[in-house]
Amino acid sequence: MQTLPLIQHLINGKLVAGGSRSQDVFNPATGQAEKQLLLADKATVEQAIACAQAAYPAWRATPPLKRARVMSKLKNLLEDNAEAICALVTAEHGKVLSDSMGELQRGIENVEYASYAPELLKGEHSKNVGPSMDSWSEFQALGVTAGITPFNFPVMVPLWMWPMAVTCGNTFVLKPSERDPSSALLVAQLALQAGLPPGVLNVVHGDKEAVDTLLADKRVQAISFVGSTPIAEYIYATGCANGKRVQALGGAKNHAVVMPDADVPNAVSALMGAAYGSCGERCMAIPLVVAVGDATADAVVAGLKVEIAKMKVGPGIDAGNDMGPLVTQAHFDKVKGFVDQGVAEGATLVVDGRGVKVLGHEAGYFLGACLFDHVKPGMKIYQEEIFGPVLGVMRVKTLQEAMSLIDAHEYGNGTCIFTRDGEAARYFSDNILVGMVGVNVPLPVPVAYHSFGGWKRSLFGDLSAYGPDAVRFYTKRKTITQRWPSAGVREGAVFSFPTNR
Numbered sequence: 001m002q003t004l005p006l007i008q009h010l011i012n013g014k015l016v017a018g019g020s021r022s023q024d025v026f027n028p029a030t031g032q033a034e035k036q037l038l039l040a041d042k043a044t045v046e047q048a049i050a051c052a053q054a055a056y057p058a059w060r061a062t063p064p065l066k067r068a069r070v071m072s073k074l075k076n077l078l079e080d081n082a083e084a085i086c087a088l089v090t091a092e093h094g095k096v097l098s099d100s101m102g103e104l105q106r107g108i109e110n111v112e113y114a115s116y117a118p119e120l121l122k123g124e125h126s127k128n129v130g131p132s133m134d135s136w137s138e139f140q141a142l143g144v145t146a147g148i149t150p151f152n153f154p155v156m157v158p159l160w161m162w163p164m165a166v167t168c169g170n171t172f173v174l175k176p177s178e179r180d181p182s183s184a185l186l187v188a189q190l191a192l193q194a195g196l197p198p199g200v201l202n203v204v205h206g207d208k209e210a211v212d213t214l215l216a217d218k219r220v221q222a223i224s225f226v227g228s229t230p231i232a233e234y235i236y237a238t239g240c241a242n243g244k245r246v247q248a249l250g251g252a253k254n255h256a257v258v259m260p261d262a263d264v265p266n267a268v269s270a271l272m273g274a275a276y277g278s279c280g281e282r283c284m285a286i287p288l289v290v291a292v293g294d295a296t297a298d299a300v301v302a303g304l305k306v307e308i309a310k311m312k313v314g315p316g317i318d319a320g321n322d323m324g325p326l327v328t329q330a331h332f333d334k335v336k337g338f339v340d341q342g343v344a345e346g347a348t349l350v351v352d353g354r355g356v357k358v359l360g361h362e363a364g365y366f367l368g369a370c371l372f373d374h375v376k377p378g379m380k381i382y383q384e385e386i387f388g389p390v391l392g393v394m395r396v397k398t399l400q401e402a403m404s405l406i407d408a409h410e411y412g413n414g415t416c417i418f419t420r421d422g423e424a425a426r427y428f429s430d431n432i433l434v435g436m437v438g439v440n441v442p443l444p445v446p447v448a449y450h451s452f453g454g455w456k457r458s459l460f461g462d463l464s465a466y467g468p469d470a471v472r473f474y475t476k477r478k479t480i481t482q483r484w485p486s487a488g489v490r491e492g493a494v495f496s497f498p499t500n501r
Helices: 044-060 064-080 084-092 098-114 158-167 182-193 206-218 231-242 264-280 296-310 331-346 399-408 422-431 467-473
Strands: 007-011 014-016 021-027 032-039 125-130 133-141 146-147 171-175 199-201 220-226 245-249 255-258 288-292 348-351 371-372 390-396 414-418 436-439 475-483
Touching: 007 044, 007 182, 014 206, 014 288, 021 084, 021 296, 032 133, 032 220, 044 146, 044 171, 044 199, 044 206, 064 084, 064 098, 064 158, 084 098, 084 182, 098 158, 146 158, 146 264, 158 171, 158 182, 158 220, 171 206, 182 199, 206 220, 206 231, 231 245, 255 264, 255 399, 264 296, 264 414, 288 296, 288 399, 296 348, 296 371, 296 390, 331 348, 331 390, 390 399, 399 422, 414 422, 422 436
Parallel strands: 146 171, 146 220, 171 199, 220 245, 255 288, 255 414, 288 390, 371 390, 414 436
Antiparallel strands: 007 014, 007 199, 021 032, 125 133, 133 475, 348 371
């Protein structure tokens, strides 16, 4: 029996074999186990937290410019090792290599933004707020922080979190997805090469036992999470109950409104990538089109049918393919079940991708692009997050009807509108109850120097991910008021509340 390569934890700068349990890591294109992953037990996670706690005082005292220089070096190392990192992403997640490269690039941009931390951490200063009295604010680190990240962006989402956290002076414990952990581990090892001291960033692999340990340990001051809404709610409630600052990004059901005046061919092209890119495993994917008018819907459906017929589905390592497999057999079964449910509920399955077979990869988790028409609000495929290559088209008569649908949905992560009418676009952007909005942009994912976050049940917590909000999430404000009385002058006691009158 062949022994699979073992993926270990990274604690205090060294690979550590902690925990008695393990699980296989599969290549979704072949359906074969290619690695074995150690799952951290409570003691292993506590060891990582202890190392982060021990490293914190010296790292907090390190000048921000020196901390930022580590990020600058890491950026270069990520670019130099891009092919190796993306090969790991594609091998364990399944997405095509060009998509892996795009994911890494967006992560690198967050590292680049973190390298500006000396500017971002500057406080405010006011001279003479009272007689011979000055006041200023500072942004100080929290201590040990942690991140729990999803399978769909195994490189980018960790880079949303820990680079800014550590550049602000915190230490960090990362628990990446156990489905595709290797790329996050490699990036952490590159951070050590860039000069990050041992213990500042630790990586533990695991499941609920590891998560619950991070949530319960009083040494962990803040937790960032990205994943499904039920788990986000659990993370938020449990973390807050344990006195932590929590930022938990949950699920999505993003609608794309297509107006009668839209450039339909361009909208169709945009929707193809937004719906089927990364096999639909994106929280900013477009799984729903809301077409205003039957003529608009007919044109969109006809255009999508033509484009779907051109798609190439196969292993992500093949540059000629547009879409790879789903991440696991269990997720394949779940997504296929949604398609079955949509048919049973009466939606019209215009394109059926359930029978796709990839020659030489028959055991892979491949599902072709699926397209539904006449989707209704009461259907399961409308209400729930599918997270697969399934696109549904809805038909409404007016923009207001489309907006009412979107506003009524429990999720409010992202949305977009395709139109040539500036008034309609402005009205939509101003009034829709969604956190991220695109106008003729199907995936309005903010750049690194803005922040990412939805509304309603797509985000739990007051601050969004990365960008300016990340600086505030990973720091606490301290305001200092200072006065130096004149030497030899004795002042009497004052019992009224101090004012500046």
